[in-house]
Amino acid sequence: MTGMVEAFARIDPARVHLMGKAGDPLAIEVEIEPRKEYPFKITKVTAQNGSYIKYELKEDCKSGGRCVLRVENTRSDEGRYVDRILIHTDSPLRPVIPINVSGVIL
Numbered sequence: 001m002t003g004m005v006e007a008f009a010r011i012d013p014a015r016v017h018l019m020g021k022a023g024d025p026l027a028i029e030v031e032i033e034p035r036k037e038y039p040f041k042i043t044k045v046t047a048q049n050g051s052y053i054k055y056e057l058k059e060d061c062k063s064g065g066r067c068v069l070r071v072e073n074t075r076s077d078e079g080r081y082v083d084r085i086l087i088h089t090d091s092p093l094r095p096v097i098p099i100n101v102s103g104v105i106l
Contacts, residue, residue, distance in 0.1 A: 006037075007035065008034075008035065008038050008091075008093065008094045008097070009032055009033060009034050009035055009038065009040075009094075009097065010031070010032070010033040010035070011030065011031070011032050011033075011097070011099065012030070012031045013028070013030060014099070015099070015100045015101075015102070016028055016030060016071050016085075016099060016100070016101040016102070017101075017102050017103075017104075018053075018071070018073045018101070018102070018103040018104070019103070019104040019105075019106075020073070020105065020106065021105070021106050022075075022076055022077055022078055022105050022106065023076065025072075025073075026072065026073035026103075026105075027070060027071065027072040027073070028070075028071055029058070029068050029069065029070050029071075030068070030069040030070075030071060030099060031066050031067070031068055032066065032067040032068075032069060032087065032097070033065070033066040033067070038091065038093060038094075039091075040089040040090055040091035040094070041060075041089065041090045042057060042060060042067060042087055042088065042089055043088045043089060043090055044088045045057050045069065045085065045086070045087055045088070046085070046086045046088065047083055047084070047085050047086070047101075048083055048084040048085075048086065049083045049084075050083065051081070051083070052073060052074055052075040052081045052083065052103055053071055053072065053073060053074060053083055053085075053101055053103070054071075054072045054074050055069060055070065055071050055072070055085055056069070056070045057069055058070050069085070069087070069099075071085065071099075071101060073103055073105065075103060075105050077105065078105050078106060079105055080102070080103065080104050080105070081102070081103045082100070082101065082102050082103075083100075083101040083102075083103075084098050084099065084100055084101065085098070085099045085101060086098055086099075087099065
């Protein structure tokens with residue numbers, strides 16, 4: 001079976017990769033923009049593990065506009081980690097939007 005897959009929302013960047021020296025501030029903002037055909041509201045944001053990241057929804061998707069999610073590294077020692085942020089929505093089509101997070105602290 002083949003065909004085109006239509007995007008539910010524009011997510012930029014689609015994956016979060018935090019890389020830097022221990023002690024340096026590392027953060028990135030992820031833009032989430034619902035498509036007009038598939039409007040949704042974010043009901044909550046959780047992390048699968050949450051040990052080495054802090055996250056905050058800075059701008060909520062008001063009137064179908066874009067949302068901004070800030071993801072920050074909290075790991076203070078050297079090492080690697082992976083996690084997943086789960087964006088819970090009110091949409092029956094995509095009740096959860098996962099965003100993969102990886103970190104490399106040198």
